[in-house]
Amino acid sequence: MIDVTTQAIDRAFVRFLDRVASPDLRSDERALLRQLATLVSSMRTEGHSCLNLAEVTGAAIRVDAAPPWRCPAPPECSALLRRAGVASAPNADPTTPLVIDGYRVYLRRYHGAEQRLADTIRRRTAAAVTPLTPEELSRLAPLFRSLFPDASTRTDWQALAVAASLLRPLVVVTGGPGTGKTTVAARLLALQLARTPGARVALAAPTGRAAARLAESMAQAAARESLPEAVLAALPRDGRTLHRLLGYLPATDRFRHGADHPLAEDVVLIDEASMVDVLLMDALCSALKPSARLIILGDPDQLASVETGFVLGDLVEAAGARCAERDTRHGRMLAETYQQLAGANCTAVPVDAVPPLRDAVVRLHHSWRFGRRPGIGALATAASLGDADGVWSACERPEWTDVRQLPPASTPAALMEALREPLEAYLATTTPEEALAALARFRILCAVRDGAQGIAGVTAQMERWLRQQQRPVTGWYEHRPVLITENDDVTGLHNGDVGITLAVDGIPLVHFPDGAGGVRRFAPARLPAHETAWAMTVHKAQGSEFDEVLLVLPAEPVRLLTRELLYTAVTRARECITLMGTREIMATAVTRTTTRHSGLAERLRD
Numbered sequence: 001m002i003d004v005t006t007q008a009i010d011r012a013f014v015r016f017l018d019r020v021a022s023p024d025l026r027s028d029e030r031a032l033l034r035q036l037a038t039l040v041s042s043m044r045t046e047g048h049s050c051l052n053l054a055e056v057t058g059a060a061i062r063v064d065a066a067p068p069w070r071c072p073a074p075p076e077c078s079a080l081l082r083r084a085g086v087a088s089a090p091n092a093d094p095t096t097p098l099v100i101d102g103y104r105v106y107l108r109r110y111h112g113a114e115q116r117l118a119d120t121i122r123r124r125t126a127a128a129v130t131p132l133t134p135e136e137l138s139r140l141a142p143l144f145r146s147l148f149p150d151a152s153t154r155t156d157w158q159a160l161a162v163a164a165s166l167l168r169p170l171v172v173v174t175g176g177p178g179t180g181k182t183t184v185a186a187r188l189l190a191l192q193l194a195r196t197p198g199a200r201v202a203l204a205a206p207t208g209r210a211a212a213r214l215a216e217s218m219a220q221a222a223a224r225e226s227l228p229e230a231v232l233a234a235l236p237r238d239g240r241t242l243h244r245l246l247g248y249l250p251a252t253d254r255f256r257h258g259a260d261h262p263l264a265e266d267v268v269l270i271d272e273a274s275m276v277d278v279l280l281m282d283a284l285c286s287a288l289k290p291s292a293r294l295i296i297l298g299d300p301d302q303l304a305s306v307e308t309g310f311v312l313g314d315l316v317e318a319a320g321a322r323c324a325e326r327d328t329r330h331g332r333m334l335a336e337t338y339q340q341l342a343g344a345n346c347t348a349v350p351v352d353a354v355p356p357l358r359d360a361v362v363r364l365h366h367s368w369r370f371g372r373r374p375g376i377g378a379l380a381t382a383a384s385l386g387d388a389d390g391v392w393s394a395c396e397r398p399e400w401t402d403v404r405q406l407p408p409a410s411t412p413a414a415l416m417e418a419l420r421e422p423l424e425a426y427l428a429t430t431t432p433e434e435a436l437a438a439l440a441r442f443r444i445l446c447a448v449r450d451g452a453q454g455i456a457g458v459t460a461q462m463e464r465w466l467r468q469q470q471r472p473v474t475g476w477y478e479h480r481p482v483l484i485t486e487n488d489d490v491t492g493l494h495n496g497d498v499g500i501t502l503a504v505d506g507i508p509l510v511h512f513p514d515g516a517g518g519v520r521r522f523a524p525a526r527l528p529a530h531e532t533a534w535a536m537t538v539h540k541a542q543g544s545e546f547d548e549v550l551l552v553l554p555a556e557p558v559r560l561l562t563r564e565l566l567y568t569a570v571t572r573a574r575e576c577i578t579l580m581g582t583r584e585i586m587a588t589a590v591t592r593t594t595t596r597h598s599g600l601a602e603r604l605r606d
Contacts, residue, residue: 002056004063010041017097021084033084036077038063040098040105049114049278049309049598050104053077074103081105090115104599110308113282117311118603120285124170124294125356129333132166136195137340140166143194144341146226147187151342158184160330161362162191163338165295172273172296172361174316176380177545177571178369181297182214185269186221186235188295192267193234199266203239206275206305208487208494210543211239214271241487241494242270242280246287257287266292272543273298278309278598301384302568303542303594310596318604319361331359357604369574375400376570376577383567388587391566395579395586404578408453408555412465415458418550418578419444427471427479432511432519435500439481442548444535445569447561453554453581458535476501476508476524483533483540491526496540498533538569549573553581557588564594 017037018030025033039061040051053074062068071077078100081087087098087105099111106114132140145152148159158180165171165188173184193199203218205211215238222235245263247256257263268288270276273296276284288294296312304310331354370377375394382390395405409415416423422442429435444462448454463473471477480501484493499512499522509521535552551569554561566589570577579586 001068002059002061004038004042004061006038006042006064007045010038010045013041014038017084017086020097021086025084029080029084032072032077032080033086035061035063035069035071036081036105037086039071040107043597044107044110044308047304047306047308047310047594047596049110049596049600050101050106052104052597054103055597077105078103101599104597110278113279114309114598114600114603117278117282117285118600120282121170121315121357121604125168125360127169129167131333132337132340140191140194141341141343143228143231144191145343147190148342151338152344155338156342157362157364157366158187159342160334160338161364162188163341164334164359164362165293166191166195166341167334167337168360169292170294170296170360172298172312172315172319173364174298174300174312174361175364176299176301176367176384178367179364180366180368181299181364182217182271183221184364185271185295185297186218186225189218189235189267189269190222190225190227190231192293193231194228196266197230197234199234200264201234201236201267201269202245202263202265203236203269203271204242204245205239205271205543206242206280207272207496207543208241209496210272210275211241212494212497213239213543215239239271242276242284243487246283255283255287258283259286261287262289263287263292264289267295268292269295269297271297273312274300274302274310275305275542276311277305277307278311278600279307281309281311299571301564302571303539303564304596306539309598309600310594311600313596314598314600314604315357316361316363318601319355319357330354334359355605373402373575375403376573379403379577380567380570383563383570383590386563386590386593388590391586391590392583402573402576404576405583406578406580408581409461409552412461412468415461415552415580416465418580419548422548429479432500432502432521435479435502436511436513436519439498439500441546442550443541443544443546443572444550444552445538445541445572446535446552447538447554447565447569448558449537451554453552455535455537458552459532462534476510478502481533482510482527482530483536484528484530486529488528491522491528492520493522493528496543538565538572541572542568545572545574547573547575548578549576550578550580553579553585553589555581555585557585557592561585561589562592562594563590566590 014034014037018034021033043051056071057073060068060070086096087100088096090099090101097108099106099108148156150156151159161173161184173181175181203214205214298312300313300316379394394403419442426438429438444458446454450456466473482499484497485495487494497512499510501508501510510524512520514520549572
């Protein structure tokens with residue numbers, strides 16, 4: 001049984017399609033048309049790029065509280081949509097709202113975006129690769145060897161990713177937390193700038209918080225390297241959201257930059273790419289000038305975009321670089337370039353014929369973060385592989401003090417006990433700087449917003465516990481954490497920024513880090529949309545890291561509780577992760593994976 005819960009936009013789309021459909025349809029055909037329209041719209045609402053007719057053929061489908069119906073075979077559905085005049089084959093009739101491409105049914109906007117994106121990626125990965133010239137090799141090899149001193153004795157996959165970026169206009173660097181994606185990015189840009197002095201570089205991410213964190217991480221990584229002064233000075237100091245980079249125009253829902261007005265940047269580096277949807281990635285690729293290089297960083301095992309599609313996952317799948325495969329094959333030219341730069345053979349298996357996308361995607365396997373925290377590493381690996389027994393085993397091993405499991409909390413005290421030490425340290429702070437640093441060390445994460453185990457319930461329990469500690473919790477009370485939920489150009493605050501409330505001279509102010517070690521202060525009335533942040537959803541925490549994490553799992557299975565959510569939550573923790581929930585609910589999470597229907601991976605493979 002497939003249960004579909006419609007939203008207002010789904011019902012509006014059904015009415016629209018019913019209105020524009022051919023008046024010659026029989027009553028039973030019109031009823032099926034409405035049912036198919038509901039499926040197409042609801043699939044997009046749930047993040048799918050299309051309705052995969054092959055996946056729903058013969059299935060019993062229940063929409064809201066209506067009696068279930070069974071979906072006919074793809075040919076019958078396709079014929080009806082064409083006969084109704086609401087769908088056409090690709091490139092046939094540009095006026096129909098739907099496109100039928102094989103056994104997939106798309107909203108026209110998403111089909112166009114997926115097709116353009118696939119064409120762009122294929123064109124960039126299949127472009128003729130020119131070897132580095134002798135002059136470039138002599139100039140870049142010393143810097144390459146200083147950045148990757150071990151590359152001459154073993155295959156350094158970070159170094160291989162950098163070598164790939166010097167050959168190709170599109171490179172995807174993927175891997176789990178702590179595998180060095182940001183370090184690779186800093187070194188990669190250093191080599192790019194050494195190769196092309198004066199090149200314009202942009203750092204961007206899908207959210208403001210992720211963009212700011214990317215800039216901070218890049219600055220820290222660059223400071224650790226012994227880079228030439230000219231290269232160090234040329235590295236970008238700030239990150240932008242993709243919308244800001246492309247010049248989003250809210251009045252028209254378009255971007256200032258596109259094929260007719262491309263970006264001026266020579267290198268564009270995108271972090272947290274798992275959160276980038278198909279429309280946004282299409283807009284970015286369309287806005288790049290032909291000579292520009294695109295560097296994509298991300299972890300395909302994390303949660304996908306809240307919008308439509310899963311571009312990073314499709315790219316990695318099409319390249320054959322999923323975590324379990326560990327395919328070490330790469331093209332001979334890439335292996336030889338690595339050898340010339342590193343001064344040693346590359347042990348990746350060089351072959352004469354690999355798909356062009358294979359050399360454009362490099363997966364980093366070794367995590368540097370979890371060497372001291374084997375429990376988190378084992379838990380993350382088990383979650384990513386869907387190994388329920390492995391997840392529970394990681395929770396039960398007494399020698400792994402970095403992983404704990406607790407039953408669902410029945411009282412506020414039981415909930416707070418899991419984070420009592422960092423929480424009390426936070427509440428004891430007296431200055432904004434101390435408070436921000438203390439709050440950044442821990443976080444309560446929830447899978448859902450509503451219910452006793454959701455954001456609402458946890459916040460209520462937290463404030464009840466504070467009252468028991470004789471602390472006021474009304475209005476803008478002291479130490480109230482605040483989460484910004486929309487970008488605001490006036491204040492410079494971004495969706496995902498977290499601040500704390502502390503009074504100055506008796507006046508409540510909300511303090512946010514400024515990214516340079518200082519603090520920005522705002523009167524509460526000046527804040528954009530916000531909410532109390534004693535807890536946040538795993539989605540909101542994506543792109544952030546904390547020393548200690550408490551993950552509060554729901555009591556009953558919910559649609560959002562998936563393997564990707566559990567993996568994303570676990571990998572937010574640097575030092576310790578506490579899972580508050582039953583063994584059964586954890587098993588449910590790791591055995592349920594998010595599948596996004598699209599045709600992108602298939603187009604890229606073809």
